[in-house]
Amino acid sequence: MSKQKIQDLTRDSEAKRTDHWWQSKRGPAFIDPFIHFDEKSIEIVKPLINRGQIVVDLGCGWGYYAFKLADLVGPYGKVYCVDLSEKCTQKIISRIQKRKFDHIEVHNSTAADINFIPDSLVDLVFANGLLCSMAIERDLAVSEIKRVLKATGYAYLSLGAVPPMGYVDEEEWHGILQGFNLVEGGNFKEKWALVSLS
Numbered sequence: 479m480s481k482q483k484i485q486d487l488t489r490d491s492e493a494k495r496t497d498h499w500w501q502s503k504r505g506p507a508f509i510d511p512f513i514h515f516d517e518k519s520i521e522i523v524k525p526l527i528n529r530g531q532i533v534v535d536l537g538c539g540w541g542y543y544a545f546k547l548a549d550l551v552g553p554y555g556k557v558y559c560v561d562l563s564e565k566c567t568q569k570i571i572s573r574i575q576k577r578k579f580d581h582i583e584v585h586n587s588t589a590a591d592i593n594f595i596p597d598s599l600v601d602l603v604f605a606n607g608l609l610c611s612m613a614i615e616r617d618l619a620v621s622e623i624k625r626v627l628k629a630t631g632y633a634y635l636s637l638g639a640v641p642p643m644g645y646v647d648e649e650e651w652h653g654i655l656q657g658f659n660l661v662e663g664g665n666f667k668e669k670w671a672l673v674s675l676s
């Protein structure tokens with residue numbers, strides 16, 4: 479997409495553009511419970527998650543990871559699921575109702591404004607494939623991640639795709655990481671990083 483076309487995008491047009499994600503990046507959603515395509519990201523964050531903690535699945539899609547995160551924090555923890563696609567958030571809400579996950583809170587919202595989450599509340603922000611999918615306002619999403627993280631918290635950032643399929647190029651990726659303390663990863667080719675505030 480040209481730079482001018484990207485500048486013309488609004489949150490509303492972005493929301494329409496993201497609606498196909500309810501089918502998941504891995505393939506039709508119904509396949510995922512049977513074939514586990516991408517467990518690496520959850521394996522990286524697992525050792526950091528304790529029961530009772532607060533996690534945000536930012537750009538959660540239809541919730542493939544959200545339910546795993548909810549199992550890890552347990553019933554006294556909490557998972558905020560945030561996605562701009564209403565089809566994705568509706569799908570999670572219907573799964574919550576079936577499986578009685580009272581500690582998952584779903585928000586149909588842009589990651590660029592998550593004002594429903596208080597400052598410095600969150601132990602882990604899990605943003606798997608989010609930033610590369612945002613055509614606009616990635617800087618605001620990064621600021622929001624910093625705002626909600628506890629001083630002792632972590633953020634897992636990954637790029638599902640790089641240009642021309644994704645929006646974050648190598649220069650921007652390194653710029654994003656410079657704003658944090660890099661804990662692990664960070665290589666643009668590997669497309670993931672575990673970061674903290676301090």
Ligand SMILES: C[S@@+](CC[C@H](N)C(=O)[O-])C[C@H]1O[C@@H](n2cnc3c(N)ncnc32)[C@H](O)[C@@H]1O
Nearest residue numbers: 496499537538539561562563588589606607611
């Ligand atoms: C590559 S998918 C990743 C989904 C999920 N994290 C996973 O790993 O299965 C990117 C997700 O980001 C969402 N997204 C794109 N732009 C967004 C925005 N501005 N705010 C919140 N979510 C957004 C899309 O709707 C989509 O669900």
